[in-house]
Amino acid sequence: MEGNTAWVLTSAALVLLMTPGLAFFYGGMVRTKSVLNMLMMCFGAMAVVGVLWLVFGYSLAFGDDVAGGLLGDVSQFLGLSGLLGAPEDGSTLAFVAFQAMFAIITVALIAGAVADRVRFGAWLLFAALWATVVYFPVAHWVFDFSNEDTGHVGGWIANNLGALDFAGGTAVHINAGAAALALAIVVGKRRGWPKEPMKPHNLPFVMLGAGLLWFGWFGFNAGSALAANGLAGVAFINTIGATCAAILGWLLIERLRDGHATSLGAASGVVAGLVAITPACAFVDVWGALAIGLVAGGLCALAVGLKYRFGYDDSLDVVGVHLVGGLAGTLLIGLFGTVNANPDGVDGLFYGGGVEQLGKQVVGAVAVMAYSLVLTFGIAYLIKITIGLRIPDEAEVNGIDEAEHAETAYEYSALRSGGASSIGRAADTLAGKVPANASKEGATS
Template sequence: MDTGNTAWVLVSSALVLLMTPGLAFFYGGMIRAKNVLNMLMMNFICIAVVTVAWVLYGWTVAFGNANEAQGNGFWGTLAQWGMHGVATGAGSGHPGTYGSSGVPIFAVACFQLMFAIITPALISGAIADRTKFVGWTVYVLGWVTLIYFPVAHWVFSPNGFINARLHVMDFAGGTAVEINSGAGALACALVVGKRIGFRKDPMRPHNVPFVMLGAALLWFGWFGFNAGSTFTAGGQASLVFLNTQIAACTAVFGWLAAEKIQHGTFTTVGAASGAVAGMVAITPSCASVSPIGAIFIGLAAGSVCCYAVNLKYRFDFDDSLDVVGVHLVGGIVGTLLIGLFAAPEEVSGFSNGARAGLFYGGGLDQLWAQAEGAGIVFAYTFTVSYLLAKLVHATIGLRVSAEAEVTGVDLTEHAETAYDWGGLTGTLHRAAASVAAATAPARATLSAADWESMEESEDAV
């Protein structure tokens, strides 16, 4: 057992878990005030639901036979249900540890659990402002069972068919997390339908500081997300860490430039979204490209995703918080660009039998493999997500009533509100009275012209 590597994996697990509350703040700031608690709850319930499912059967389905030289490329095993035999590594060639990393399988199970938690949570942004809490909870359980656990085996397990047979490069989840969640988000948005007032009412973010706080927590946690996937505290983790930072920063430039061209302004929400888009795109390639490659991947992701968020208007579907434009499109961009920028092993320190990218003399073979992997995950996830959403919507319901949607999901689903507007109004009245009393002597000396000018200014405000 390697205690240094184990410590790194456990710390990375905590960082990745922090990303789900960070996502809750990121999404919560972008929706209307009357629905923010529902958005927070939709993310937090993923932690509880997925953890229980992971312990009972998720781990064994995704990674149960990961140490076996020969295994089922489509499904793990049920032999380790309830984490049975994990501590001793029963049936594996490395008792109690994962591969050659010297990390206990329990630590790896904790790390991979955090990936399983945040992936369905990402979908919640597509159906914000109109979702039943119970329907969402049931959907999350079905989604991770039918989609995330098997797809994680395909992509992350050493004997998964996308990894071992197609040799698709996906180091930390461009397909299993980003394309997976993006395809699920598109399917859910189509089933649930458009919000009341979509394309008519403003529906602006109610708390932009929340958005920036959420982006900061996601950024912080993403270092564990990507660099922790090395399972070793060494040179490869250092490269991954650096590439993650580079892509996030260059994507900010790419998004802001595209935003300036489209709308003539640089927005705070745009900067936050650009950073997230860059980290989405670098996730599959962070261990297989050089820092120069990370610069170009970030720039491409930021600009492309900024334009992609407009797809919902062109195709008339209501993806409330642009999950499709950022995570699906960003995941596809990052996955495909590996076929161009994948560096030789001596540059990247990574090899899973895949080939160098086109720009390093590898031809188009790896690009084709990346397209195959992205296409398979998208097709499977979209189809099953759509059918599952239809089933839940037809039985217990995924969408609240029109009356509840207009009133606010926080009040109708949770009997709570995020802000005490009555107390705030009273405070404002008291503050206004204090200001009026303090300025009364000065106001008494104003001329008629001064009063008229001041009233015109107040009207303008």
């Protein structure tokens, strides 16, 4: 028991690291004048959702069902009442912490769709409302399993429908991807998009962020076994295989389409593979994991272009990667699932199980997507017509970092006020034009 609790706590820490990793991944993809705001949106989500989870979010998600599989009892564990202080409750508190990190990363994912143009205060309000109205109920649907021994009744997708989602393909990625689409539509396009180039300002940041996400994702997937056991090992191995295959799938599409395999493509392939294998990681064998990763990598590489066809400005491709990748991974369980990987799973179509499970996966995925889309539209419009969502045009042109945070990520003043002459003096010294011991005045006169 203590070993399992230690593994869950370790996994919770790994999942928390994913949000700073996401901040770097997103932060590298925006322009120089927006990077701090992107980091702050991720860290702001951590702060807001972390507080709400401890106060009432856990109870709403994992309290006894009070609405036909739709909502947990918000008063049951209010402020984690009844869960603190008893040594035997250590495993429960570890689970509370673990699930808190899921809630945080899900909200943070949405931020990438509206980079460069949303007021920070409005984003924090959106994060609070969306977590309360959308994420906490959906987490109850998907993650809250009934327990006959204790009489606990959980959510409808996990218990009544029987759709499989080991670590969050529906509750996290489809949910966040659908919300990202709705929010991007309500907020509107960036000034100049798509005519002006808006290239990533720091690709090493992007790859660093992808690496941190991959590292933390082992806690996300293997930690969802809630024990240091063989099932955690299955999830861990499949997370490796699918992600590696997805990188190759994305780069292959880039090479065939554009003639180049890019670092941005490799980093994006990492995330696409991680997203797709999340729901399936403990329900498929290695062959299934490799297939899911390869399909997701290629499919997401193609899907990121949909925003140009349909005209929605999903700044950092949350829809193309998380919604599409989440849908792919969730549905492909119905094809590649096998009880050889997990006796509590199912055999999918390719393993002799027919199409029944595929149908269940479709219903679960569509239900979460529709719920998130509709509720996010409502929340976003409510904020838009009350306090306003978007920064002024002038602030967007000059840079959201200075407008919203009175800071810039990179300080160029030294270069502008003497730094350039210092560089010039160094170059002249190396060329022999200025004596190495010349004074500053002499060197510039």
